[in-house]
Amino acid sequence: MSKNFYITTPIYYPSGRPHMGHAYSSIVADIFARFKRLEGYNVLFLTGTDEHGQKIQKEAEKNNKDPKIFCDDISETFRNLTKTLTLSNNDFIRTTESRHLKSVNEIWNRLINSGDIYLDKYSGWYSVSDEAYYDVEEIEENNGIKVSKTSGSTVEWVEEESYFFRLSEFQKRLLDHYKKNEDFILPKSRKNEVIKFVEKGLKDLSISRTSFSWGIPVPENKKHVIYVWLDALTNYLSALNFPNTKDEKYKSFWPADVHVIGKDILRFHAVYWPAFLLAAKLPLPKRIFGHGWILSDDKKMSKSLGNILDPIEVIKDYGIDQLRYYLIKEVSLGNDGSISMQNLKNCINNDLANNYGNLCQRVFAFIKKNCNNKIPKKIDLNDRDIKLIKNLKDEIPQLIEYINKQNLNEYIKTVINFSFEANKYFNDSEPWALKEKDPDRMCGILNTIVEQIKNISILLNPVLPISTKKVLNTINISDKDILIDNIRKNNNLNCDIELKRLDILFKKIENDN
Numbered sequence: 001m002s003k004n005f006y007i008t009t010p011i012y013y014p015s016g017r018p019h020m021g022h023a024y025s026s027i028v029a030d031i032f033a034r035f036k037r038l039e040g041y042n043v044l045f046l047t048g049t050d051e052h053g054q055k056i057q058k059e060a061e062k063n064n065k066d067p068k069i070f071c072d073d074i075s076e077t078f079r080n081l082t083k084t085l086t087l088s089n090n091d092f093i094r095t096t097e098s099r100h101l102k103s104v105n106e107i108w109n110r111l112i113n114s115g116d117i118y119l120d121k122y123s124g125w126y127s128v129s130d131e132a133y134y135d136v137e138e139i140e141e142n143n144g145i146k147v148s149k150t151s152g153s154t155v156e157w158v159e160e161e162s163y164f165f166r167l168s169e170f171q172k173r174l175l176d177h178y179k180k181n182e183d184f185i186l187p188k189s190r191k192n193e194v195i196k197f198v199e200k201g202l203k204d205l206s207i208s209r210t211s212f213s214w215g216i217p218v219p220e221n222k223k224h225v226i227y228v229w230l231d232a233l234t235n236y237l238s239a240l241n242f243p244n245t246k247d248e249k250y251k252s253f254w255p256a257d258v259h260v261i262g263k264d265i266l267r268f269h270a271v272y273w274p275a276f277l278l279a280a281k282l283p284l285p286k287r288i289f290g291h292g293w294i295l296s297d298d299k300k301m302s303k304s305l306g307n308i309l310d311p312i313e314v315i316k317d318y319g320i321d322q323l324r325y326y327l328i329k330e331v332s333l334g335n336d337g338s339i340s341m342q343n344l345k346n347c348i349n350n351d352l353a354n355n356y357g358n359l360c361q362r363v364f365a366f367i368k369k370n371c372n373n374k375i376p377k378k379i380d381l382n383d384r385d386i387k388l389i390k391n392l393k394d395e396i397p398q399l400i401e402y403i404n405k406q407n408l409n410e411y412i413k414t415v416i417n418f419s420f421e422a423n424k425y426f427n428d429s430e431p432w433a434l435k436e437k438d439p440d441r442m443c444g445i446l447n448t449i450v451e452q453i454k455n456i457s458i459l460l461n462p463v464l465p466i467s468t469k470k471v472l473n474t475i476n477i478s479d480k481d482i483l484i485d486n487i488r489k490n491n492n493l494n495c496d497i498e499l500k501r502l503d504i505l506f507k508k509i510e511n512d513n
């Protein structure tokens with residue numbers, strides 16, 4: 001069995017500061033990446049910035065900057081955001097890097113050689129903001145302005161010489177692929193949207209522009225720059241040292257296991273990208289997962305709507321683990337979800353401060369006070385102790401399945417329930433009443449609850465990387481031992497070393513109204 005796993009986020013347009021929607025895509029992908037590492041996989045997790053195209057050129061002009069210098073600046077804020085979000089990415093790609101240029105040229109040449117590109121003239125609607133072509137049926141008039149029905153962004157009429165990709169030739173092969181590979185597009189509702197779109201028939205796609213210059217030139221005709229989406233999608237290969245298909249990275253990680261994207265860019269990933277790859281005679285990614293939107297005032301958060309929620313501000317006020325937890329627990333991954341500061345506060349208080357945080361803190365405080373600050377040995381266990389641990393262990397295959405199907409909501413609900421259950425177990429078992437009466441039994445309870453804290457912390461680690469590490473380090477589990485296998489083993493708590501100090505994990509948030 002291959003133990004490699006390749007996961008990507010969309011690469012972000014550095015046209016403005018990162019917002020909560022961007023943070024969401026990245027956090028979701030990070031959780032999968034971290035979980036696969038816990039399972040023992042060698043994970044490559046890629047993110048980056050998408051720097052060419054008319055949108056960026058215009059934005060740079062507005063700011064009176066050379067586009068490359070403009071991108072250098074904003075790309076850096078996205079790179080910094082990876083740190084603020086505690087992303088575990090092992091690479092950050094920029095489409096202005098030479099490794100990417102090489103790879104896009106190769107893709108272009110492959111498409112030329114397969115006979116799938118021809119020169120003609122494009123006339124139709126284009127949205128600079130979406131960097132997308134739209135058919136007449138896909139646009140409407142809003143206060144006298146033509147806009148895309150789906151994104152609401154303004155479209156303009158474009159007429160220019162253009163290279164075309166014979167997308168129309170790929171309809172059948174794409175439909176066959178969707179049929180044969182049930183989980184190629186998830187969630188299911190998104191897959192159905194894509195199938196309907198492809199079944200209506202595909203038109204050839206314009207893949208070069210001549211009316212601006214900020215992009216990768218078409219190798220044989222420098223008047224044209226390559227369409228930014230053909231350029232951008234190729235990043236997933238560039239990071240593997242493509243075109244060198246003999247390179248270890250390429251051999252180990254292509255095809256990608258999952259491209260995590262927002263539903264707004266599904267068509268590009270689930271229709272255009274596989275068609276380009278088929279034409280280039282390269283294997284297709286195994287999965288495209290399209291998550292919903294984070295809404296603010298019930299609208300998609302975007303710069304043009306002016307309803308941006310800044311993740312950095314929220315993190316400053318509440319903490320990164322808290323934000324990560326909230327986004328995963330309260331927003332249903334495949335669907336759109338509104339977020340609110342009130343819900344965030346409630347979620348932090350109920351699930352983190354009062355539940356998981358409180359559990360760890362009170363158990364460790366009790367051990368410090370009554371057991372010389374060392375985890376008591378497993379002496380006298382009863383059925384309830386055994387069942388508590390067993391229930392969680394038995395659930396592991398199901399939890400892995402949730403993650404493999406990108407069902408993060410069920411995953412997190414199940415895990416946090418173990419924490420509620422553990423709190424209840426601790427209350428009901430009343431170890432404080434057994435100190436004198438039955439110290440062996442007290443030891444059994446304490447050993448059990450610490451083991452369960454360890455197990456829960458490992459499972460929560462992909463979502464709460466900072467806090468769970470603190471908890472696990474308190475009980476002398478080092479970072480390299482944060483693995484699912486460590487849950488499966490019995491009796492691996494270190495009872496001979498004192499517990500480390502654990503500061504407050506999650507501050508309770510006071511309500512200001």
Ligand code: MSP
Binds near residue numbers: 010013024295
């Ligand atoms: N550059 C392209 C992606 C190229 S991938 C080869 C792009 N960039 S973007 O910066 O506009 O958006 C990137 C992603 O951010 C979206 O696909 C989506 O995943 C995420 N989001 C942006 N706004 C969002 C919300 N309001 N809610 C959730 N995610 C959204 O598209």
